[in-house]
Amino acid sequence: xxxxxxxxxxxxxxxxxxxxxxxxxxxxxxxxxxxxxxxxxxxxxxxxxxxxxxxxxxxxxxxxxxxxxxxxxxxxxxxxxxxxxxxxxxxxxxxxxxxxxxxxxxxxxxxxxxxxxxxxxxxxxxxxxxxxxxxxxxxxxxxxxxxxxxxxxxxxxxxxxxxxxxxxxxxxxxxxxxxxxxxxxxxxxxxxxxxxxxxxxxxxxxxxxxxxxxxxxxxxxxxxxxxxxxxxxxxxxxxxxxxxxxxxxxxxxxxxxxxxxxxxxx
Numbered sequence: 001x002x003x004x005x006x007x008x009x010x011x012x013x014x015x016x017x018x019x020x021x022x023x024x025x026x027x028x029x030x031x032x033x034x035x036x037x038x039x040x041x042x043x044x045x046x047x048x049x050x051x052x053x054x055x056x057x058x059x060x061x062x063x064x065x066x067x068x069x070x071x072x073x074x075x076x077x078x079x080x081x082x083x084x085x086x087x088x089x090x091x092x093x094x095x096x097x098x099x100x101x102x103x104x105x106x107x108x109x110x111x112x113x114x115x116x117x118x119x120x121x122x123x124x125x126x127x128x129x130x131x132x133x134x135x136x137x138x139x140x141x142x143x144x145x146x147x148x149x150x151x152x153x154x155x156x157x158x159x160x161x162x163x164x165x166x167x168x169x170x171x172x173x174x175x176x177x178x179x180x181x182x183x184x185x186x187x188x189x190x191x192x193x194x195x196x197x198x199x200x201x202x203x204x205x206x207x208x209x210x211x212x213x214x215x216x217x218x219x220x221x222x223x224x225x226x227x228x229x230x231x232x233x234x235x236x237x238x239x240x241x242x243x244x245x246x247x248x249x250x251x252x253x254x255x256x257x258x259x260x261x262x263x264x265x266x
Contacts, residue, residue, distance in 0.1 A: 012144050015068035015118040016060045016183065020053050020126035021099020021106040023074070041077075042229050043126040048242050052229060054088055055129035055242070059136055060122075061092040068115055071126065072099040072106035102202050104209070108195050114188060120144070121191050123206050124183035127229040130238060132245055135223060136183065142220050143185035150185070150207045151222030152178035180205055181222045190215060 020043040043053035053071065060066045073081050075098040082089070082096065089096075097113055099106035107123055114121055120143050124131070135151065142149040159172035184206050186194075194209040203209045207217045225245070229235050 011065060012119045012140070013067040013117065014063075014065050014120045014122055014140060014185070015070065015114045015188070016057075016066055016122045016124060017107055017110040017114075018053060018057055018069070018071040018124055018126040019103055019106055021072045021074045022103060022127075042235075044081075045229075045235060047129060047235070047238060051085070051088075052129045052238075053126040054085075056124060056126045056131065057092055057094065059131050059133050060124075061094075062133065063136065065140065068118060069094045070097055070110045070113055071095070072097045072110045074099045104195075104198065104203055104206075107206065108198070111191060111195060118188050120185055121188050122183040122185045125228050128182055128226055129229070130225045130227060130241055130245060131183070132223075134246070135226065139183060139185050139220050142218060143187070146216075146218040147187040147190055148185075148207070148210050148215055148217040149220050150205070150217060151181040151183070151226065152219045153181065153222050153224055155179055178219055180207060181226050181228075186210060 022041070043051065043056075045052050047055055057069060057071070060069055069092060071094055073096055078096060078098060088094075095113060097106075097110040100109055111121065120140070122136075122139070122143075139149055139151060155174045155177040157174070159174050159177070161169045161172055163169050182205070186206065190210065191206065194206070194213055194215075197213065198209060201209075201212075203212075210217055225241060227234060227237065229238055
């Protein structure tokens with residue numbers, strides 16, 4: 001959990017931004033259930049008794065080097081979110097920031113709230129609940145050496161470039177291709193500089209902004225388990241895998257109620 005008074009100056013500090021303001025346009029909630037009568041959006045779905053975003057956030061909340069935790073929520077969902085998840089917010093000391101039109105706008109809004117004494121900022125998709133403390137620790141350690149790191153996995157499938165008529169135009173060479181994941185971790189000032197130069201550009205991730213500055217971004221090999229929930233099929237896969245994830249010693253699920261028994265929602 002958060003430790004403020006005992007933090008030593010020699011220990012790097014991290015802020016974590018959870019991106020949860022998306023519209024979930026590709027997610028069809030058939031078979032999945034939101035917690036309460038809230039928006040049918042990926043981060044708010046009930047994944048084995050806890051909301052997807054809670055599972056994404058609690059790994060960071062249990063780390064002493066995480067000094068600030070911020071979540072971006074669509075403005076129209078904020079009041080509902082506060083009412084529904086008030087106990088979780090209190091347990092995790094999480095701050096809410098209104099999201100913007102696009103993901104990068106939401107992250108920029110949250111970045112403006114990061115405290116000046118924070119060393120590094122991690123941005124994580126709230127719809128990636130299958131992360132572990134070990135993976136986060138490896139990324140944080142790499143960030144202290146490289147200033148800009150992201151998790152990614154090698155592309156193993158054969159890739160096809162397809163036209164609008166759904167006919168294959170070419171087979172793409174997959175050599176040296178990696179699929180990016182989150183959390184992506186950057187030196188705070190580096191990320192501030194990258195966003196200051198963004199203009200109207202809408203990057204698909206923060207690494208793309210940093211790359212445009214000419215700053216090298218290092219890959220840390222991720223895990224295929226760290227998938228983003230985009231579709232209903234992704235949700236079913238996450239439900240099947242969530243209990244298989246290792247929990248660090250002393251890990252606490254930071255919410256006021258015990259996990260509910262799994263519900264046969266599929």
